[in-house]
Amino acid sequence: MKTVGLIVEYNPLHNGHYYHFQQSKKSSGADAVIAIMSGHFLQRGEPAMVGKWARTEMALRMGVDLVIELPVAYSTQPAEWFAYGAVSALDATGVVDSLCFGSEGGDIASLNAVSAVMHEESAAFHSLLQQELKTGLSYPAAYGKAVATYIPxxxxxxxxKPNNTLGLHYLIALRRLQSRIEPLTITRQKAEYNQQDITDAVIASATALRHILFEKKMLEEIASFVPEGTMSVLRHEWEAGRAPVSWEHYAKPLLLQLLHHSPAQLSTFHEVTEGLEYRIKQALPELFGSTDLVEKLVALLKTKRYTRTKLQRMLLRILLNHTKEQLSPSVLAQGVPYLRVLGFSNKGQDLLKKMKTTARVPIITKVASITNPSPLLALDIQATSIYALAYASASKQDFFRDYYEPPVRIER
Structure with missing residues (x-):
C-alpha cells in the first residue's frame, strides 16, 4: 500500500487543507495517508482552538487514514526541531513512501538544493548566523539572510516565508535521518499563511477563520470555508464547552508560574534565553488591571529580536513546566521515542498491522497500558491536563483523558 505522509495542525481543518490533502494523494499516487498532527499546543506557541481528538476526527472525516500525535516536546518548537520531530515520526513508521508539504514557492528542486548544503551546518555558517542575530533580527529572518550569504x-x-522555511527544514531532517521518504511539495493556494483578510469565496487561512471565531463568536460564519466534517466537530465541541480555546484561558495559571519563580528559576525553562527572565519580571507590575493579560505581556516583551511566536513559545514552556534539560538538543536529536495513535480508518488499521513489523519505535494505542512511560509521553499527558483548564466545566475524564480516550475510529 503506497502511503503519503502529511505534517499538520488543522487548527481548524479548512478547505485549503482539503485541497492539499487531495493534491498530496494525486501527486504521490498514494493509496493511504498518514498525518503527524500536533497535540493540544502548536508550533506558534498557542493552544489549539479545539483539542487533539476533535481535530483527529476532522482529519479522519476528510479522508486521512491514520493520525499520529506529534509530542508536545516537538510540536511547539522552532522550525528546525518541529520538522525534525515530525519527520522522525513519519520515518519511524516504516511504511511512509513520501512526504508532501505545502510551500509558497512550490519548487522542491530549489529547496532540495539548499537542504543539500545546510543539513550539515558549518562553523562558517554558524558565524554568519550569529552576526545576523547581533543586528537585532529575529531568528527566522537572520537564518534566511545567513543562508543567502552562505549560498549565493x-x-x-x-x-x-513560513511554509518555505518549514519545507526546507523537513528536507534537512530527511537528510539528517538518512530517510528513504521522497519529498514532494504543493503550492499554497489563494490564502497566505497568517493572512487575516478573506479574499476568496471558499478558501481562507486558519488565522482568518480563528479571528472570526474568537472576535465575532459566530461559528456558522465559517461554514463556507471548511468541510462539513469540520463544522460538525466544531459544533459538538462548542456545545460541550470545550471550544474555542485561546491563550487567555491560561492567564491565571501562567501568572502563578511567573510570580512564583525567581529570575534564576525562570531561566531554567526552555526558550527563556538572553535575559528574558528579567524582562518578564519587570513587565509583571504592568499587567494588573489588564483584561487580556497574556496579550499585554507579549506586547510588553516584544522587540524586533523577539517575535510574538518566540515569546508565545517561551511562555508556553513556562506554563507547561518544560525545562531546558528536559528538551535539550541531545534529547530532541533522538527523534520521537514512540508513535501515539490518535485515530484511524479501516485502511489505517491495516497500516497499523503492517507497522507492527516495520515501526522502529513502540506504537501506543492505549496509554493506560503503559507502565513506564517515556519522559516525553509524560509531558503529553501533563499537557492534556493543563489544556483542560480552559473548558467551561472540566471533568475528571477531561483532565486525564489520555488514560480514558481510545483512538478515534471511522469506518469507510
Whole structure:
C-alpha cells in the first residue's frame, strides 16, 4: 500500500487543507495517508482552538487514514526541531513512501538544493548566523539572510516565508535521518499563511477563520470555508464547552508560574534565553488591571529580536513546566521515542498491522497500558491536563483523558 505522509495542525481543518490533502494523494499516487498532527499546543506557541481528538476526527472525516500525535516536546518548537520531530515520526513508521508539504514557492528542486548544503551546518555558517542575530533580527529572518550569504543566489525573503522555511527544514531532517521518504511539495493556494483578510469565496487561512471565531463568536460564519466534517466537530465541541480555546484561558495559571519563580528559576525553562527572565519580571507590575493579560505581556516583551511566536513559545514552556534539560538538543536529536495513535480508518488499521513489523519505535494505542512511560509521553499527558483548564466545566475524564480516550475510529 503506497502511503503519503502529511505534517499538520488543522487548527481548524479548512478547505485549503482539503485541497492539499487531495493534491498530496494525486501527486504521490498514494493509496493511504498518514498525518503527524500536533497535540493540544502548536508550533506558534498557542493552544489549539479545539483539542487533539476533535481535530483527529476532522482529519479522519476528510479522508486521512491514520493520525499520529506529534509530542508536545516537538510540536511547539522552532522550525528546525518541529520538522525534525515530525519527520522522525513519519520515518519511524516504516511504511511512509513520501512526504508532501505545502510551500509558497512550490519548487522542491530549489529547496532540495539548499537542504543539500545546510543539513550539515558549518562553523562558517554558524558565524554568519550569529552576526545576523547581533543586528537585532529575529531568528527566522537572520537564518534566511545567513543562508543567502552562505549560498549565493538564494532569495532570503522567499526562504523566510513560513511554509518555505518549514519545507526546507523537513528536507534537512530527511537528510539528517538518512530517510528513504521522497519529498514532494504543493503550492499554497489563494490564502497566505497568517493572512487575516478573506479574499476568496471558499478558501481562507486558519488565522482568518480563528479571528472570526474568537472576535465575532459566530461559528456558522465559517461554514463556507471548511468541510462539513469540520463544522460538525466544531459544533459538538462548542456545545460541550470545550471550544474555542485561546491563550487567555491560561492567564491565571501562567501568572502563578511567573510570580512564583525567581529570575534564576525562570531561566531554567526552555526558550527563556538572553535575559528574558528579567524582562518578564519587570513587565509583571504592568499587567494588573489588564483584561487580556497574556496579550499585554507579549506586547510588553516584544522587540524586533523577539517575535510574538518566540515569546508565545517561551511562555508556553513556562506554563507547561518544560525545562531546558528536559528538551535539550541531545534529547530532541533522538527523534520521537514512540508513535501515539490518535485515530484511524479501516485502511489505517491495516497500516497499523503492517507497522507492527516495520515501526522502529513502540506504537501506543492505549496509554493506560503503559507502565513506564517515556519522559516525553509524560509531558503529553501533563499537557492534556493543563489544556483542560480552559473548558467551561472540566471533568475528571477531561483532565486525564489520555488514560480514558481510545483512538478515534471511522469506518469507510
Amino acid at each position: 543566489g538564494i532569495d532570503a525573503a522567499e526562504l523566510a
